């Protein structure tokens with residue numbers, strides 16, 4: 089028997105949390121389904137979860153003697169936090185008197201010595217695998233959820249490590265894109281169980297296992313919510329009085345599930361979460377305790393109606409307006425969340441400055457460089473065997489200017505671009521952006537999270553392969569929405585207007601805006617990638633072989649588009665290509681690269697008409713053929 093008892097804390101609002109603190113390290117005779125060490129670990133994990141609401145705390149989940157689907161995570165949390173003074177109630181789906189619920193409740197009571205009840209008002213610890221009770225919970229209650237799928241990002245990101253990074257950096261744009269795509273397809277967000285919420289303004293949390301109907305009851309709740317996921321070994325919490333906001337766009341209200349005209353066939357309630365009840369069109373309360381009490385006249389139905397999320401019932405007419413191509417008009421001033429960063433007046437004349445960038449693949453770092461380069465005819469270090477992909481490359485680009493990097497395959501031009509954007513770490517050199525601290529900060533020395541952020545509002549890249557810059561499963565508009573939501577855009581219609589304008593500008597028909605990009609031709613994909621890159625008007629645009637791989641006529645069209653886009657925008661562009669005709673069409677100045685080094689530089693026009701270096705002469709001759 090568990091003989092643990094908790095002091096009754098003085099602060100009613102902190103009572104359940106206070107009990108956790110008091111019992112965190114409390115010992116007692118080992119008994120029941122969990123030994124005291126396991127219980128202590130669970131309490132500590134619960135406390136950590138309370139301290140960082142919405143954050144998934146790992147714990148050493150144990151095997152439990154219950155069948156799969158009974159929720160070993162929830163059971164472990166219940167066993168970890170329950171004391172002999174407590175009374176447990178178990179809700180299986182919405183049923184608290186069924187075989188599963190009764191058996192589980194008895195097992196908990198018998199192995200811990202706590203009381204048991206099917207009445208929410210008597211219970212202090214309620215374990216649920218579907219519903220928040222219709223009865224009001226208060227600061228005496230702990231609601232323990234059996235969680236089947238704890239990771240809210242699982243639908244958009246398979247890698248556990250990447251999910252952790254996204255949570256750490258608050259990078260939830262992939263989640264916003266999935267909500268955007270849902271609205272485009274269905275006019276509403278259809279996610280039912282597991283609806284994502286932002287907890288305490290910081291972490292996105294899945295609300296699995298509860299339906300949307302119950303989600304509003306997490307916001308500023310009186311009671312402590314503890315979520316246990318046994319298989320994924322995670323515990324997380326929503327402590328009392330925590331802000332819990334369902335994720336949705338500013339102009340798309342969060343909605344709960346609703347059966348128009350639906351009413352419980354037993355108690356007549358129409359302000360409860362209803363489930364189908366056998367025959368066609370018949371419904372019943374999913375909370376059997378509440379239903380029975382309403383029938384018995386033992387329920388405060390007026391107070392319940394006030395709590396019910398009736399203001400969040402769906403509005404079908406609003407849904408229709410969210411589908412179909414947006415009306416094109418100039419973006420409104422308040423569409424963008426914040427002004428795009430531009431170099432401050434009086435700052436440097438360049439938007440991007442690169443000083444002595446170098447990249448060595450393999451051993452030796454800078455020591456590997458001697459013996460490589462054009463004069464030695466090799467990029468491979470004679471001393472270490474490392475590949476010196478690029479070395480001592482410097483340039484700057486002004487707003488409204490385009491700089492070309494040209495060279496044969498393997499000359500190192502893409503390496504320079506990848507080091508600047510952050511796709512690979514540089515071995516040497518410095519990068520400055522006028523939009524970051526007026527150019528004072530060395531960008532390569534900034535923390536990785538800050539550098540990733542720069543890729544949203546300060547720099548964009550267009551890759552040769554559209555699959556590198558786009559999610560081909562997502563619609564053209566959704567791909568643009570990813571960049572906009574990452575930059576903080578939260579207006580659904582503003583996002584659609586902006587995406588529509590951009591797609592129109594790059595000549596992708598608006599009728600294709602909501603089609604997945606994998607259904608597009610290569611040239612159209614590249615146009616979508618360009619539209620996405622320009623979405624947040626980054627002051628620096630990097631183009632890596634933007635037309636290579638396209639048919640000649642399609643490439644010519646994309647080149648024309650890029651030429652007019654660069655001419656009309658105040659963007660500083662770096663264009664990498666092995667083809668002098670591309671460089672000639674797009675750029676003002678050019679660096680010629682051979683075996684990792686710059687061998688010639690000058691105005692593109694001059695280089696094209698009067699190349700000095702024999703290597704440049706070869707490249708120009710090839711372009712003229």
Ligand SMILES: Nc1ncnc2c1ncn2[C@@H]1O[C@H](COP(=O)(O)OP(=O)(O)OP(=O)(O)O)[C@@H](O)[C@H]1O
Nearest residue numbers: 449467475477495496497498499500501502503504
């Ligand atoms: N991860 C790597 N490990 C070893 N060598 C590499 C690696 N990545 C690139 N290199 C080498 O660095 C050199 C420069 O490559 P880079 O891709 O920058 O050339 P490029 O001029 O852009 O060529 P391309 O137009 O074919 O992409 C090449 O010799 C390449 O083989």
